[in-house]
Amino acid sequence: MFRNIKVFWKFALVAILILLVVLMTAGIALVNSNGLKYEYDNLYGFMLIPIMNLDEGNLARADLTDDLFRLTRPDLPADQFAALAAKAQEDDKAMAAMIERYETEWVTTTSPEFTATLVRLGKQDLQTRELELLKKFHSVYTSYAAKRDNLLSGKDTDYAAIQADMAQFHEIFHQLVDVNKQFADLSNQSAQAVINRMRFQIILVGIFACLLAIGFTYFISRDITIPLNRVVQMIMEMGKGHLGGRLQMDRKDEIGALASTMDTFAGDLQNNVIGGLRKIAYGNTELQIVAKDAEDEISPALLQTVESLRALNMATDFAASVARGDIPQPITETYLGNFETLKNNLNALSDWLRQMLNAISSSAADLSQSAAEILAATTQQASGASEQSASIAQTTTTVDEVKTIGEQAIIRAQEVVEASNLTVEISRNGRRALGETIASMATIKDRVEGIAQNILVLSEQTQQIGEIISTVSELAAQSNMLALNASVEAARAGEHGKGFAVVAAEVRSLAEQSRQATAQIKAIIEDIQKATNLTVMATEEGSKVVDQGVHLAAQTQAAIEQLSTVINESAQRATQV
Structure with a gap:
């Protein structure tokens, strides 16, 4: 059957096979690059940005701690007290807003794909820990809010209790950052797995393409040169x-x-x-x-x-x-x-x-x-x-x-x-x-x-x-x-x-x-x-x-x-x- 194909189409078939191998390799790279893009999107969107947001919230917490400490001074003039109270309220809102945005946009339970990856890797306890830390933040914040309001209204307040709440906020922010770093490590591991899989597939396709090209080229060359040699021999005999x-x-x-x-x-x-x-x-x-x-x-x-x-x-x-x-x-x-x-x-x-x-x-x-x-x-x-x-x-x-x-x-x-x-x-x-x-x-x-x-x-x-x-x-x-x-x-x-x-x-x-x-x-x-x-x-x-x-x-x-x-x-x- 192959011998009945025109010589032009035989070489065209070789070119088509080469093109198919190129397209196959490009397809493998494209498919794996999509998975790689997903992993790095998770790494950036669900881990790096939340970590930066948590750092900003923690900075707002530090500013709020300093503001509240300065409000406890007994000789503080009324106008300075009002200004510090306003600033403390802004820092408090900034800290709470960061947690609210984290819960709305970056909590990992909102991503079914990432949740499935955690289940596959046996790391679903990180999601549980994340939710517990957020729940703890709200619990501490509720207790802290009453003390904050008393302090801002000029009432006598136990600053040591407020300072203990701030220390818990700091620990919560620190642990949330640690959880997101572990999420980032998992995403990086998944990305590396995709890269290794893509490298293996490309090497496998390359080896297969080389063997196919060598075998097909040898077969076509023998299919053409042997009968041509017979034709030349017959011409010489007729001569x-x-x-x-x-x-x-x-x-x-x-x-x-x-x-x-x-x-x-x-x-x-x-x-x-x-x-x-x-x-x-x-x-x-x-x-x-x-x-x-x-x-x-x-x-x-x-x-x-x-x-x-x-x-x-x-x-x-x-x-x-x-x-x-x-x-x-x-x-x-x-x-x-x-x-x-x-x-x-x-x-x-x-x-x-x-x-x-x-x-x-x-x-x-x-x-x-x-x-x-x-x-x-x-x-x-x-x-x-x-x-x-x-x-x-x-x-x-x-x-x-x-x-x-x-x-x-x-x-x-x-x-x-x-x-x-x-x-x-x-x-x-x-x-x-x-x-x-x-x-x-x-x-x-x-x-x-x-x-x-x-x-x-x-x-x-x-x-x-x-x-x-x-x-x-x-x-x-x-x-x-x-x-x-x-x-x-x-x-x-x-x-x-x-x-x-x-x-x-x-x-x-x-x-x-x-x-x-x-x-x-x-x-x-x-x-x-x-x-x-x-x-x-x-x-x-x-x-x-x-x-x-x-x-x-x-x-x-x-x-x-x-x-x-x-x-x-x-x-x-x-x-x-």
Whole structure:
């Protein structure tokens, strides 16, 4: 199933996996940062602010203690007494307001989440102690309020009792601060637990991502490089003329399409082109050759070669007819180049033979007429022995001349037959040379089409992969920058930003891992480029085959020229006859 996925989508899948790992890590950091934020919000909102509020209340208590002590002085003027009484009332209200605000906003029983955390940690007794201290404050405050009112109204009051109440207030404030410090320690422990859990999860995800990236990268590289090596090996074997090998890859990606095309073309080359050339080599030129498309160059060239070889068959048939004593009819078909010249020479030769036979027939008719005249003269002139002897001598001379002409005609005909046979042999040599030329040109097509397709597909793939690598690198760089910004913000936050600094460091580590993964993918692309270089080397071997084809074509041209020379000599001899 995986082998049927396109190469582009395989590398896109690697990039998606890297992105998912980044998102997973960011999600883990986000979820844990929310928990960390909650713990630090508790630490600040439920512990630090209440502690500062309790400190302010305790300071108001101290001021109130001092005010009440000064009101007990017996020689205090009335106006100063009134001013101190007013100030004491303000300090008293400030102390009571701090406790009231604490009960309204910061008492831990108002937070179900924090209460659940205390129950989970077995520290719920701190809440009980907190409530008891608040209840004790109100109890002491009720007793203190009556004594305060008597003192402010100018009545005699036991200051020692008031001082004892103030000491209890001080102890209550001190113990409330201690309880909130313990709450803060618990929140800090919870925050540290969240940080440790987040660190463990990020490390676990990082290890899993590294193993997954290594395994997946190795699998993809093997899935691409092994079949490409097989393709290159097959191209090299075809360059040596070995056409029996087949890749037979059962996959539907670009490599499978390349392998299927190579197998199809090798089979077509072996069965159709090479098979057709073998038929031509055995003299069978009755081949049906159809061009595959408008840009097909090999099929038309092969068809032209077959048509040219049919001209050689025409010359062979012509010589065979002459050898049998039959004068062929003029050849009307049209041929190319020297084959058209050969046709014209053969037609001229047949015309000359036909004229020569007509002359021989005319001489035979003259001979027959002379014999008839001799017979008539012999009958009419039986008495003239001398005249008869002269006629017989003249007849003998005429017969000798006719015999000489016939012998010369036979000799010239034999020479024509020998020249024609030599023409047939040279034509066969030219046919074999053209067959070898066609084989070389077919090999050239195999190289050019297959290698061009390989280079085009691999070039597009590597370009698309390069775009994906650039995108992933940009994501890693942006993640690194975000982590750096988070580190700066954490440094600004001081002690409270240590947790965010840990998160930033882990995100930066993940960004570095993403950069390393992109470097591994880049190495894979370089392997593909090496395979492309091997393909280019195969094209250079194809160029050498082209040179061989040119050499064979030169041999073919020499054979045709020799054939033309023989035909010209035959024509000259025929002219002499």
